[in-house]
Amino acid sequence: MRARSAVRSSRSRRSPTYEPTGGIVAAPTTSLPEQLGGTRNWDYRYCWLRDATITLLAMMRDGYYDEARAWRAWLGRVMAGSQSQIQIMYGIAGERRLPEYEIPWLPGYEGASPVRIGNGAVDQLQLDVYGEVMNALHLARVGGLQSDETAWSIQYAMLQHLDTVWEQPDEGIWEVRGGKQHFTFSKVMAWVAYDRAIKSAECFDLEGPIEHWRDMRERIRADVLEKSWNSSLNSFAGYGSDASLLLLPLLGFLLPNDPRVTGTVHAIETTLTHDGLVKRYHTTEVSDGLPPGEGTFLARSF
Secondary structure, eight states: OHHHHHHHHHHHHHTTEETTTTEEOSOSOBOOOSSTTOSOOOBOOSEEHHHHHHHHHHHHHTTOHHHHHHHHHHHHHHTOSOGGGOOSEEOTTOOOOOOOEEOTTSOOGGGOOOOEESOGGGGOOOTHHHHHHHHHHHHHHHTTOOOOHHHHHHHHHHHHHHHHHTTSOBOTTTTOSSOOBOOHHHHHHHHHHHHHHHHHHHHHTOOSOHHHHHHHHHHHHHHHHHHTEETTTTEEOTTOOOGGGGGTTTTTSSOTTOHHHHHHHHHHHHHSEETTEEBSSOTTTSOOSSOSOOOBOHHHHO
């Protein structure tokens, strides 16, 4: 039974891959709600860089290196050119224009509305994407995926651009629609981007301004520890508290037994759980541009 379940899970992870291009869609559906009758219904039939990198790592663990190589080639195509124009998502063939509109004449699943086509988040700044891509490509090298000069040149250019934008507010991993804010997770993932670049350069003899990257890594770490840590709450909260902070030890930013990590986990357990599941954030406290409610997130709960 366990073996069959593992096989089904593996097939499910491969199924969002579009073979002609190597693009990996987040889901083959649009407008499935978080809550029956709710309004947080999005079109997920596109290739998020964040989601695709996570899927890539899962496929490599299962030995699907052909799919991993195809995705890396897709990434090289869609990210070619100016890194200031990087998007958080693309179409399966690399399409950049994904305008969002609503179809009012469709009732939606179990009455959920609106039904949306396209996704307005395509124009957002989400700084964590830089760290996600850098981490995935580093782990791909560690996992045995052959070196690719195009991928490293893209990573190099990404960091040059990240130098200029990491201090900016963004829409973050949760793609809020209430305006740009400062998110701890976004800053930490900027730290991850430099950290993994350093590790790749050192482990695989790749050229790059390693000393500058080390300086940037330390600068970002100091910024997060100063501005996001709230000693009175014994939790990271200065940039805003949300469930993405549970990833801090998994990313290597702090050790799992660091008191600041255990304090943050306890705070999230105390304030962001409902019926044993973890919410993204308090929708009544975060300006995300949507009506309050919903937000329990199964992946983060696991």
